[in-house]
Structure formats: C-alpha cells, structure tokens
Amino acid sequence: MNKSVYDSPDQVSETKRHILTVLVDNEPGVLARVIGMFSGRGYNIDSLNVAEVSNDENISRITIVTHGTSEVVSQIEKQLLRIVPVHSVSNLDEEGSSVEAEVALIYIYISDTNKKKVYQLCDFYRARKIENENNTTIFEIAGASERVNRFIKEINEITKVEIVRSGPVAISSIKKNEEE
Amino acid sequence: MNNEITGAEIVLKSLAEQGVEVVFGYPGGAVLPIYDTLFKQNSIKHVLVRQEGGAIHAAEGYARSTGKTGVVLVTSGPGATNVVTGLTDAMMDSVPVVCITGQVPTHLIGSDAFQECDTTGITRPCTKHNYLVKDVNKLSSVFHEAFTIAQNGRPGPVLIDIPKDVQFAKGSYEEKNKIIIPSHRLFEPSPDFEKSKIDEAVELIAKAKKPIFYIGGGCINSGPKASKLVREFINIVGSPVTMTLMGLGVVGSSDKNSLGMLGMHGMYEANMAMHECDVMINIGARFDDRVTGRLDAFSPNSKKIHIDIDESNINKTINVDVPIIGDVKQVVEKMIEVWKEKKFKIDNEALKLWWDKINKWKEIDCLNYNNEGKQIKPQYAVQRLYELTKNTKTFITTEVGQHQMWAAQFYKFEEPNRWLTSGGLGTMGYGFPAAIGAQVGHPNALVVDIAGDASILMNIQEMSTAVQYRLPVKIFILNNEYMGMVRQWQELLHGGRYSESYTDSLPDFVKLAESYKAVGLRAKTTDELDDVITQMIETKNTVIADIWVTKEENCFPMIQSGSAHNEMMLSKDQKQDKKSAEKGKILV
Numbered sequence: 001m002n003k004s005v006y007d008s009p010d011q012v013s014e015t016k017r018h019i020l021t022v023l024v025d026n027e028p029g030v031l032a033r034v035i036g037m038f039s040g041r042g043y044n045i046d047s048l049n050v051a052e053v054s055n056d057e058n059i060s061r062i063t064i065v066t067h068g069t070s071e072v073v074s075q076i077e078k079q080l081l082r083i084v085p086v087h088s089v090s091n092l093d094e095e096g097s098s099v100e101a102e103v104a105l106i107y108i109y110i111s112d113t114n115k116k117k118v119y120q121l122c123d124f125y126r127a128r129k130i131e132n133e134n135n136t137t138i139f140e141i142a143g144a145s146e147r148v149n150r151f152i153k154e155i156n157e158i159t160k161v162e163i164v165r166s167g168p169v170a171i172s173s174i175k176k177n178e179e180e
Numbered sequence: 181m182n183n184e185i186t187g188a189e190i191v192l193k194s195l196a197e198q199g200v201e202v203v204f205g206y207p208g209g210a211v212l213p214i215y216d217t218l219f220k221q222n223s224i225k226h227v228l229v230r231q232e233g234g235a236i237h238a239a240e241g242y243a244r245s246t247g248k249t250g251v252v253l254v255t256s257g258p259g260a261t262n263v264v265t266g267l268t269d270a271m272m273d274s275v276p277v278v279c280i281t282g283q284v285p286t287h288l289i290g291s292d293a294f295q296e297c298d299t300t301g302i303t304r305p306c307t308k309h310n311y312l313v314k315d316v317n318k319l320s321s322v323f324h325e326a327f328t329i330a331q332n333g334r335p336g337p338v339l340i341d342i343p344k345d346v347q348f349a350k351g352s353y354e355e356k357n358k359i360i361i362p363s364h365r366l367f368e369p370s371p372d373f374e375k376s377k378i379d380e381a382v383e384l385i386a387k388a389k390k391p392i393f394y395i396g397g398g399c400i401n402s403g404p405k406a407s408k409l410v411r412e413f414i415n416i417v418g419s420p421v422t423m424t425l426m427g428l429g430v431v432g433s434s435d436k437n438s439l440g441m442l443g444m445h446g447m448y449e450a451n452m453a454m455h456e457c458d459v460m461i462n463i464g465a466r467f468d469d470r471v472t473g474r475l476d477a478f479s480p481n482s483k484k485i486h487i488d489i490d491e492s493n494i495n496k497t498i499n500v501d502v503p504i505i506g507d508v509k510q511v512v513e514k515m516i517e518v519w520k521e522k523k524f525k526i527d528n529e530a531l532k533l534w535w536d537k538i539n540k541w542k543e544i545d546c547l548n549y550n551n552e553g554k555q556i557k558p559q560y561a562v563q564r565l566y567e568l569t570k571n572t573k574t575f576i577t578t579e580v581g582q583h584q585m586w587a588a589q590f591y592k593f594e595e596p597n598r599w600l601t602s603g604g605l606g607t608m609g610y611g612f613p614a615a616i617g618a619q620v621g622h623p624n625a626l627v628v629d630i631a632g633d634a635s636i637l638m639n640i641q642e643m644s645t646a647v648q649y650r651l652p653v654k655i656f657i658l659n660n661e662y663m664g665m666v667r668q669w670q671e672l673l674h675g676g677r678y679s680e681s682y683t684d685s686l687p688d689f690v691k692l693a694e695s696y697k698a699v700g701l702r703a704k705t706t707d708e709l710d711d712v713i714t715q716m717i718e719t720k721n722t723v724i725a726d727i728w729v730t731k732e733e734n735c736f737p738m739i740q741s742g743s744a745h746n747e748m749m750l751s752k753d754q755k756q757d758k759k760s761a762e763k764g765k766i767l768v
Contacts, residue, residue, distance in 0.1 A: 028312065078491045078494070081492075082490070084308070084329060087364045
C-alpha cells in the first residue's frame, strides 16, 4: 500500500531496489519534472542518469535507481506516465532480464609503499589507468555496481582516494523482433 | 513574409480559434502587448478582476459551470505567483484552465529583473503541464497543444509563460488542425479498452446482494452524457448510490436510489452502506481521505470496481479488484451494453433486504438538528435558500468550512455542473470569484455563493468586479463570527481552546455592500429570513445577504479523523473513543 493519512491496512511487500527506464522528449524542464515528482511525493532516488539517445527524434533516456515496495514503485511508474513529455516507463526488474553497468573514475593517492598493491588490485579488477597531462593516477572501472563497490572498498583499505560514479545505466536484454 | 503577425496577435488568434469567449485577467508590464492587442478587437471579452487570485477562481467557476476551458491572463512576477493557489486548486479538482502569464524579455531571464520570477519552475508541480515560449513561431502550436492537454484525459490547468519580446516579435500562425500532437503527450484510451474487465465488472454487479455506486467528480468532467448514462445504469440495477462532494448532482437528490453525499460530513446511511456493501462500484472518484475514513476499516467485505481516467488513482490508497481505465461515459455505455446483451438480472430479494437495511439507517435522520428559537440555525438558512430557489436555474458556489458542508448537506442538487466548490485543496476565498465566473458563463441564471464570514473576506475585493460587470451574484453569508470549522475542531479535539478562530472586527457587511454600490441585506431572526432571501433573489444587482446564525453550531454527522465509516458521530454528546481521538488529532 502506498502512503495515505491513515495507517496502511494491507500487508506491505518488502522494500526492494528497482531500476526504471524512462524515455522522454528532450525539452527544457523535463528532468525537473521527473525529479520534482519524486521529491514532491516523497519517493527515493538512489541514482539518476540522463542522456540523449537519438538525435533524430530528440528523445532522452533517463535511468533511475529507486527503492520501495512493489506498490510504491508501481505508483511511481504511474505518476511518471502522467508527465506530458514522458513516452514510456519500464521497470527493468519486472521485465526479468536486463544488463546494467556503471562507470567510476577514481583518483588514487599513490606512494612508493602502496604503489605495488594498488596496481595489483587495479589489475585484478581490470580497472584501466587513464593517461592525463598531469600524470596523476586516475583509474576507470566499469561494470556491475557490486563489482565497483568491491573495488572501491578494497582500494580504500590501501590508500586515500577520490571517487566519482555515474550511477548505473541499464537496458533490457529480452530478445526483440529485430527488423533488417 | 507578409502573413507574419506579432506574438500578441498570435495569442489572441489562438484563443479565438479555440473558441474562447472570455478571459479573466489583470494587466501589468510584461503583458502590455497582449492587452494592447486585446484593446483592438471585439471577439474576446475581458473581465478585469481586482487580484489575480480572483481571476483563476473565476476561470474555474466559468469552466465548471459551462464545461468549457477557463482562460486567465496575468502579468509576470506577482501576477504569476498570485495564481499559484488557483492553479493548485484546479489541479486537485481537475478543472480545465489555460493560464497565460507574461515574462520579462528573454535576454533578461535569470538576471533578477523587475517582476521576474521562475514561473514555470514555481508552477511545475501545480499544473498538468507548462511552457516557457521563447520562439514566436512555436506560440500557436503551444497554445493549441495547451488547450488539448487541459481538456484531455483528466482535465487540469496548463500554464503558458510568454516573455515580452516574444509578444512583440513577428512570426507565423499555424491553425489548430495543422498541429499534430504526439500521442504520448495525451491520454488516449484504447478503443476496445479492457473488454474483459468490463465483462468482469458487470458480472460482479449482477451477482451482488448489497451493491453500492460511489460516484465522484470524474462523472461531471466526462460531460452531461456521462451523468445520464450513470443514472440509467443505476436505475437498471436498482442499486443505492452515494456521491462525493465533487460528484453532487450526477444523480439527482430526489432520485429514489440516492443516499446523498458520503464521507466525513456525509449521510449516515451512505457511510453505513459503504461499510457493509458487498460490491462497490466507484465511478470517477479517487478514495480521498475525506471519503474513506480509516483505511483498515474501509468497506472491509466488498469487492471493489474502480473506473478512473487517471491510472495513478488505481490502487493508490485502496486496493481494488476490478480496475477499469477510461472515460466514464464510454465505460458506462459499454457496461450497459454488456448488461443488456447478457440479460443480467440482479437478485431482487437480496436487493430488497439491502434496501430494508438502508431504510432503517435512514430512520436515524442524521441531519436532524434542533431548530427551536428565533435565532437562525445555519442549516435552516440553507434549507430555506433551497426551498426558495429550487424552481429557478441556480448555481451554488461555496467557500470552505462549515457553511460548505451545510450547503452540501441541505441544498439539493438535481443536475450536474450546478455545484461549484473547492474540494481537494479546500481553498477559502474560492466561492465568490467562482460565482463571478459562473455568472459570466450564465448571465441569466441565479448564482449564489454560500459563504462564511471568514472565507468571504479572503477575496472580498472582487465586489468591485461583480459590480463593474453588472453581475448579479448573490453572496449568502452564514455569519457566526467564527472560523466555524476551525472552532469545531478546537472544541472536539483541543479542549475548547478557541485559538485565533474568532473573527473580531468584522466589517458591517450591509454597509460594505453599499460602499461598492451593491445591495446589502441582513437577517437576524428566523422571521426575517424568508423576506431577505426573496429580496436577494429579486434584486437585479450584486447582493450581500448577511445572515446572522447561531454562533456555536457544529456540523454533524461527522466521521472524526482516525475513525471508520461505521463510527459516525451524530451529535456533540457522542464522544469518540480516546485512543482513536488521539490518533486522529495528528491528521488533518
């Protein structure tokens, strides 16, 4: 059950992480509409990612990671569909099979004592060093969020780091009828 | 190009093509080009309000009484922020309104210019959609889309913000039928919408032993034909029907199947029937908390059918068994078809038992009040108003509070679109400007704003508007010198500590009316009441009728917050049990 001024009478299903993919018209204010709906109605955003995906049709794809009971998430989907520039909303967890990945860039404070360990760990996780003009050690790791989490946890145990993460993007892996 | 016209001209041309006859507005720096164009034409009438908040409520009143879209025109900054309450009101009650706001010139946006505000940012959550139009060539297509969105699906307010330079700039006009609106931007029910759900619903109704129809404002928004079909279907089934505050008039009050309004101040029999029914048919209502009472005790043994045009209302607060998403008139028409096709018959014996039970509840006579003495009871005042106006085409608007509930309980509505009240947002100050809007839409009808002494002062400046346009709106104030509903809650829940709910230093309403060159009337005792009402109706001018009513009357019956449908309070002597009273106190 969702929120109401009264206690919810029904059994509440368990809170779970959900990934929503929202296709929207790429017009001014559309992201504010989506985010405003979440904050205005008290829903959670764990991460959000947006980029234009088709130049010709002017459509952007927003990936939102949220958590809530299935009732709450279904309400979120319906509320998203009320927003005029929203084309479609799909819940990738409900569709069953999807692929997700995220990117993290990590600035690693490196010294002679930890250098070897750092490179070993990066090698193990297939984190790639990004060359840059200042020649500082910045690594890039891409993949499932859990793998990125583990890497960050382990590198944190070795040295100080500064991290930026994109948050997950995801796509349904269900076979579609492919034309052409 | 030769056929290019200015942005301001495009605005007026778009409005004309959309069939707009009247605009409610207030001029200012950022809309001067539009007002200049307005000056040069005669097809669209402008009603000058005295505060922008009045304009949007007037547009709501116009829209809800005529079924057309209300149009508002205001300036940037304070003009725009003053309409925020009305936009939210229209959003909550699903009223189609298009609001045009001026904006500072494009190159000044973001510079904290004079009378600049982020209008689209402020109004994003309180409109169905809004636009900031920076390109004059997009103006006409934005207007045509805006009108379509305001009216389409679940209606609502749409705002168009137009920078002043765009109003001056020249561009081309595109006609309505040349604009293609992508389908995802509109609500389009599929033509063969969920046929199986309709079959399932109709079969459920046919098998019901204790059915009840629960009718909401969606039936009114679906148009007069929807009310006709809903009445027809209820008659075929022979089921009792109850209506929400917003749904009053869909089924006539005198209809043999009508149990009147349900909910917090609804009829005892309606709430009891909701609690004990076995099949509930919700048509165009949204299980609002004023209606349901405590959710864990809401109609515990019923199968629920929910017809709604807005999918987000399905399973929002109450889980239903058969949801149908679509427009009321189309869905109910299909339901009647299926009923006839399959030659369904309801179990008449069971239905008779059900009606017997309901008639027992009716005997409680929940609206009964003590009408002794010379002092006018507010309930009696509304009853007399009804008796003396029932044979005239009458529109009733209200403000918000006790008087609103008494109006809903004691004024009997036989038709849709005659009752205009702020239900969802509960906006004090709604009724008078809404009455002005209704009167503009129906110049020859009787329009009465049943008001309270506190609410009326929230938009009293519109007296000037009413008098200027010779709008013979009647303001019928139930004057108890209190914010009555606040006082009632303080009495019931806060130990009778009437914190700030007494309205001291009220104006002399008769003199107030006269100062606007309107007519002021007053009734202090029951003897004077009928004469004052008759005089009010016969006066061809704006009237304030100041009706002095008993000061500490409470509005009953009542489901206190935290209680259930079968725990109605019928009078002051009946106390709510302490535990649910404590729990209810934190609710609104």
